[in-house]
Amino acid sequence: MNPFYHRIYRVVRHIPKGRVATYGIxxxxxxxxxxxxxxxxxxSALPEDNDVPWWRVINAAGxxxxxxxxxxxxxxxxxxxxxxxxxxxxxxxSLSTFGWPAEAYDSAVASHKRAxxxxxxxxxxxxxx
DNA sequence: GCCATGACGTTCC
DNA sequence: GGGAACGCCATGG
Numbered sequence: 001m002n003p004f005y006h007r008i009y010r011v012v013r014h015i016p017k018g019r020v021a022t023y024g025i026x027x028x029x030x031x032x033x034x035x036x037x038x039x040x041x042x043x044s045a046l047p048e049d050n051d052v053p054w055w056r057v058i059n060a061a062g063x064x065x066x067x068x069x070x071x072x073x074x075x076x077x078x079x080x081x082x083x084x085x086x087x088x089x090x091x092x093x094s095l096s097t098f099g100w101p102a103e104a105y106d107s108a109v110a111s112h113k114r115a116x117x118x119x120x121x122x123x124x125x126x127x128x129x
Numbered sequence: 130g131c132c133a134t135g136a137c138g139t140t141c142c
Numbered sequence: 143g144g145g146a147a148c149g150c151c152a153t154g155g
Binding site (some may be wrong): 035072099 | 134135136137139140
Binding site (some may be wrong): 141 | 144146149150152153154155
């Protein structure tokens with residue numbers, strides 16, 4: 001098995017009980033920023049008798065990705081609820097409350113702000129020319 | 130080795 | 143704030 005697969009599993013195992021992490025953050029902690037889809041691939045390849053808390057991994061929207069009707073999604077929701085993770089009315093988890101690690105979430109917010117700033121300056125540059 | 134696909138993310142309307 | 147388009151990395155055919 002590839003090294004970063006193992007890293008992905010290791011990172012997921014580090015997620016504290018009652019917290020959730022996004023695919024993007026897992027990918028970044030595993031050393032491959034932008035490889036969020038690969039994280040999903042690695043989790044889908046997990047054996048049944050694994051010790052990886054895959055249910056603590058959700059997408060950036062705070063929702064369960066794979067078909068909300070699927071039994072795996074129901075199981076994931078049940079496991080998270082059992083650990084004390086609350087779901088908002090829309091069916092999404094509040095990342096600012098349950099997101100892990102908190103630092104990564106803060107950086108994500110900061111990067112979002114920086115992106116907005118970059119976009120604005122880019123637009124100004126476009127107007128210039 | 131190229132093309133399509135997927136438990137995703139970010140950027141731009 | 144929500145939806146569409148493009149980008150991303152690894153895998154399978």
